[in-house]
Amino acid sequence: MMEVEKMEFEDIRPLHDSEVKEGIGRLLAVKEFRGMVEYAFQGMIPFEKVEEQLKRIETVKEFQSGLITKMLGFVIQKTSDSFTFSGLENIEKDKAYLFLSTHRDIVLDSALMNLVLNDNEYETARIAIGDNLVKEPWINDLVRLNKSFIVKRGRQGKDKVLASMQLSSYIAHSIKTDNESVWIAQREGRTKDGIDKTQPGLIKMLSIAGRKDPVNHLRSLNIVPVSISYEYNPCDAMLLPELLAKSEDREYVKSPMEDLMSMMKGIEGKKGRIHLHFGRPLNDFSENLKNVNGEKFVSQVVSLADHEIYHTFKLWPTNYIACDLLIGNQRWENEYSAEEKATFEKVMTQRVASVEGNPDKLKELYLKMYANPVIMRMTETNEEN
Structure with missing residues (x-):
């Protein structure tokens, strides 16, 4: 079987600086790209001016700073009430990390993290994105210009093994050789029920590239849990049929x-407030990882990552309101106002009514989606006590 260390990354890697001009040229020839840019800037910046600026860009960093961060700024201003962050003191500017993130929005989770890094003069991270999301060639160009690399989904048998080896090797190569941080979701697919849990299979995949010493290899990736929470999930009603x-x-x-509809709804939909938090590197908890190996080490990494996320995930009034409505009490009434509760119930009623199915069951699922972050924090706190 192909040696991991010798595997090539040509079919999954982001574009290099030397490929930026050609990539931008391909984007400018696509009408869908123009439509996306015009929508993002809402006529405030004419496309012709954007096009002129793009033609002068020569590096990935210039592309991110010159286009992506500006577009995100417009999106945040239009669709959110505020965007805050914390925990930046937990990471060093010259060090590469594996950012293990909660996943609620297909596009914005990683994009907003990179926005924080860029605005605070940190190097942005390479972004893991499923190949199911980049079927259109122009989208493939766009994400790879934005430091995304491709995760091959849906493979079977030997192809699945090779894809996992390649992915694990590329992530390790990015962090340990290129000194480039990586963003990856803690699970395959978005969290739909509000329960943010790291998949053990993901941690096992990450360890493949260090198969001779997987424990020290995982330590060398400098894993940092990242949590991002939205007061309202624009896609909440769209998730109900699956739930x-x-x-x-x-x-x-x-x-x-x-998937494309969810991407667009997540970007353009109202989100209320947004908060992102960089947790402490798991290596800071080295006392918890001593004298363990193999499966035990994987479970410890999962447990530590989830613990950090549960305790740093920003809980909004919507979470507390949903928890009280679900359980049928007023335990958390000091965490929200009567106006906030009335707004939440109005939004919930409208969104549940837009979905076919038993309305009582749909309401319960909707409430759980928002209440589960509170419940998970309470559950872990009780376990610790």
Whole structure:
């Protein structure tokens, strides 16, 4: 079998600086790209001016600073009430990390983290993105210009093994050889039920590149849990059919355009407030990782990552309101106002009504989606006590 150290990354890596001009040229020839840019800037910046600026860009960093961060600024201003962050003191500017992140939005989770890094003069991270999201050539160009690398989904047998080896090797190469940080979601696919848990299989995949000494290899990746929370999830109603099917033990089949629709809704939908937090590197908890190896080490990494996320995930009034409505009490009434509760119930009623199915069951699933972050924090706190 192909040696991990010798595997090539040509089919998954981001574009190099030497490829930026050609990549931008391909984007400028696509009408969908123009439409996206015009939508993002809402006519405040004419496309012709953007095009002129793009033609002068020669590096990935210039592309991110010159286009992506500006577009994000407009999106945040239009669709959120505020965007805050914390925990930046937990990471060093000249050090590469594996940012292990909660995943609620297909595009914005990683983009907003990179925005914080860029605005605070840190190097941005390379971004893991599933190949199911980049089927259009122009989207492939766009994300690879934005430091994204491709995760091959849906492989079977030997192809799946090779894809995992390649991915693990590329992540290790980025951090340990290129000194480039990496963003990756803590699980495959977005968290839909509000329970943010790291998949053990992901940690096992990361360890493949260090198969001779997986424990020290995982330590060398400098894993940092990252949590990002949205007061309102613009895609919450779109998630209900899948959650309903799962609750009824039915198979759920995505529509062909569902991922693209979720991407657009996540970007353009109202989010309320947004908060991102950089947790402490897991290596800071080295006392918890002594004298363990193999499966035990994987479970310890998962447990530590989840613990850091549960305790740093920003809880909004919507989370506390949903928890009280779900359980039927007023335990958290000091965490929200009557106006905030009325707004949440109005939004919930409208969004649940837009989905086919048992309204009571859909309401329960909707409430759990927002209440589970509170419940998970309470559960872990009780376990610690």
